[in-house]
Amino acid sequence: MSIRKKYVALALAVMIVMIAAVGVTLAYTQFSGTPVNTQISTQSLSISLNTAEAPQTKSVAYESLVPGAQLNQNFTITNSANTALYARATINKSWGTQGSVSYSKDFTADGRLITVNADHLNGWIMAYEDSEQLILYYSKPLAAGESTTSIFSGISLARSADNQYADKNVELSVTADAVQSFDAATAMRSAWGVTAAFAADGTLTGVTE
Amino acid sequence: MNKRKLGALIATIALIAAIAIGGTLAYFTDKDENTNVVKMGHVDITLTETTDSGKATTIGAKGITFENVLPGDTLSKVPTITVENGSADCYVRAQLTFTTPDGSQITQADLNQLKASLIAQITEDGTWAYNEADNYFYCTDARVAGDTVDLFQSVTVPAAWQNNVADQSFSIGIKAEAIQASYISYDAANITWADANGAALTGVQIQEYAAKQ
Numbered sequence: 001m002s003i004r005k006k007y008v009a010l011a012l013a014v015m016i017v018m019i020a021a022v023g024v025t026l027a028y029t030q031f032s033g034t035p036v037n038t039q040i041s042t043q044s045l046s047i048s049l050n051t052a053e054a055p056q057t058k059s060v061a062y063e064s065l066v067p068g069a070q071l072n073q074n075f076t077i078t079n080s081a082n083t084a085l086y087a088r089a090t091i092n093k094s095w096g097t098q099g100s101v102s103y104s105k106d107f108t109a110d111g112r113l114i115t116v117n118a119d120h121l122n123g124w125i126m127a128y129e130d131s132e133q134l135i136l137y138y139s140k141p142l143a144a145g146e147s148t149t150s151i152f153s154g155i156s157l158a159r160s161a162d163n164q165y166a167d168k169n170v171e172l173s174v175t176a177d178a179v180q181s182f183d184a185a186t187a188m189r190s191a192w193g194v195t196a197a198f199a200a201d202g203t204l205t206g207v208t209e
Numbered sequence: 210m211n212k213r214k215l216g217a218l219i220a221t222i223a224l225i226a227a228i229a230i231g232g233t234l235a236y237f238t239d240k241d242e243n244t245n246v247v248k249m250g251h252v253d254i255t256l257t258e259t260t261d262s263g264k265a266t267t268i269g270a271k272g273i274t275f276e277n278v279l280p281g282d283t284l285s286k287v288p289t290i291t292v293e294n295g296s297a298d299c300y301v302r303a304q305l306t307f308t309t310p311d312g313s314q315i316t317q318a319d320l321n322q323l324k325a326s327l328i329a330q331i332t333e334d335g336t337w338a339y340n341e342a343d344n345y346f347y348c349t350d351a352r353v354a355g356d357t358v359d360l361f362q363s364v365t366v367p368a369a370w371q372n373n374v375a376d377q378s379f380s381i382g383i384k385a386e387a388i389q390a391s392y393i394s395y396d397a398a399n400i401t402w403a404d405a406n407g408a409a410l411t412g413v414q415i416q417e418y419a420a421k422q
Contacts, residue, residue: 045237064250066297068392068405071247083237098246157249159392159404163416166251173244180237187236 046081049176050147067161070117072154077176079142084181086204087138088192089124089151091116091174094132098169106168113158114170122149127194127207137196139204141181253293253418254301256385260285281368288360290385292352298390300402301348303337303360306382314373322367323379331361340400347400351390360385386415 051074062071077087093116095109111131118126118134128135138148155172179187181202188196188207197206260273262285267274275284290301305327307320331337336358337346348358364381388402393410396403402410 043237045239047239047241049241049243051243062245062247064297065247066250066252066389066391068389073245075243077241081239085237085239098248103246155247157247161249163251163418165249166418168249170247170249171244172247173242175240175242177238177240183236187238191236191238 043083043180044081045083045085045178045180046079047085047087047176047178048078048080049174050076050078065157067157067165068159070154070156073152073172074154075151075174075176076147076149077138077142077151077178078147079144079178082144084141084143085178086141086181086184086188086196087148087176087178089136089138089174089176091118091134091136091152091172092132093155093170093172095165095168096171098171103169103171105171109165109168113161113165114172115156115158116152116172117154117156118152121152124149124151125204125207128209137204137207141184141202141204142178250297250389251295251418252299252387252389253296254299254385254387255291255293256303256383257289257291258383259287259289262286278366280366280370280374283363283365285362286364287362288383288385290348290358290360290387292354292356292387294354296354296387298351298353299387300351300390300393300395301358301385301387302345302402303348303383303385304345306384307379308382309377309379313377313379314375315377315379316373319367319370319374320379322369323364323381326365326367327361327381330363330365338397338400343401347395347402349395349397351395352387388415 065071075089077089079085079087093111093114094105095111095114096103096105116134118124118136123139124136125139126134126136136151140148142148151174155170157170177192179191184202184204185196185198188194193209195208196204199205258268258273260268262275264275264277264282264284265273266276273286275286278284288303290303292299292301305324307324309315309320328339331346332339336349337360338349339346346360352358360383388410392405394403394405394407395401396407396409399409404410
């Protein structure tokens with residue numbers, strides 16, 4: 001076979017594979033578009049982060065607090081679709097200044113003066129904690145419609161916060177995310193990059209980065 | 210096609226296939242987020258002085274100067290502490306210091322007489338209580354933004370002062386401090402500030418707060 005023929009053969013092989021790949025996609029698209037006769041439906045996975053507090057209607061939720069203050073915050077995660085899932089919550093806390101448009105973090109302030117009260121909570125595993133971030137995993141898989149227990153009970157502002165913290169803002173963000181419970185160990189490794197351990201009944205027993 | 214070329218062909222196909230399939234290696238996930246911002250308050254007081262005494266020669270931000278004062282004179286001098294607008298509720302305390310220049314003929318005993326008369330005046334109506342141990346006058350009620358509280362109304366130079374004070378000078382320094390009223394209480398029995406558990410605040414570090422313009 002001449003060099004030219006070999007290149008033509010190679011190009012043909014590549015085209016065949018690409019056509020095959022596209023063909024699969026097209027076939028799937030056509031299948032999804034078929035009315036009435038579709039017997040297969042994919043599950044959907046969705047969560048909602050809920051709080052018992054009134055909806056936040058302005059950028060600053062609480063004003064004129066002083067050291068020693070405690071705020072009750074009650075967040076739960078609900079499985080709002082039909083796929084069983086494992087939930088994770090990431091809490092970020094920092095000092096800064098709330099401008100009219102955006103929040104500027106103060107990197108010199110001590111995040112340890114903001115305590116997230118996550119002790120003695122039922123069902124949550126504290127996998128990571130530093131001065132500005134906590135990562136918690138809910139140990140039970142959530143079936144459709146089920147909710148977690150409260151992620152944490154509130155935050156406390158240390159009495160040792162001095163005048164450096166006068167007029168400052170505390171930003172507290174809670175991010176909830178979830179992965180499917182089916183093949184959860186692989187899903188968590190893929191989605192979150194963690195290694196999870198489970199009991200026989202599906203209870204999450206440990207998470208390592 | 211020799212083995213090497215066949216290998217290259219298979220590798221190419223495998224690469225393309227991996228790219229095509231790679232997009233499907235995903236898991237069902239979802240995400241939701243909530244952010245709250247909490248704003249801290251502050252405590253802000255100012256100390257000012259006023260007088261209507263004819264013997265006041267200089268009235269400035271740093272105090273009042275009186276001249277030609279005689280034993281027995283009562284001088285109008287009103288130190289006023291104002292809790293500024295925007296301040297958190299607070300407890301206030303004040304401290305007096307009595308000093309004389311080096312080489313002054315005014316004795317410590319003279320100054321003690323003056324101090325005693327001022328302590329009696331300041332604590333007379335119960336607005337202030339004096340803690341001898343830390344030498345502070347504690348305002349017995351919490352104050353809110355906009356409140357003003359006078360420490361005293363006048364200074365009476367003791368009539369018992371003798372000729373040794375002639376042509377001498379002395380100064381009364383006044384320092385006012387405040388602390389948030391939330392999670393703090395005034396301990397009337399011990400004339401001090403106490404924490405939320407009722408324990409006396411010892412070694413309280415009062416820091417300067419520079420109000421923002």
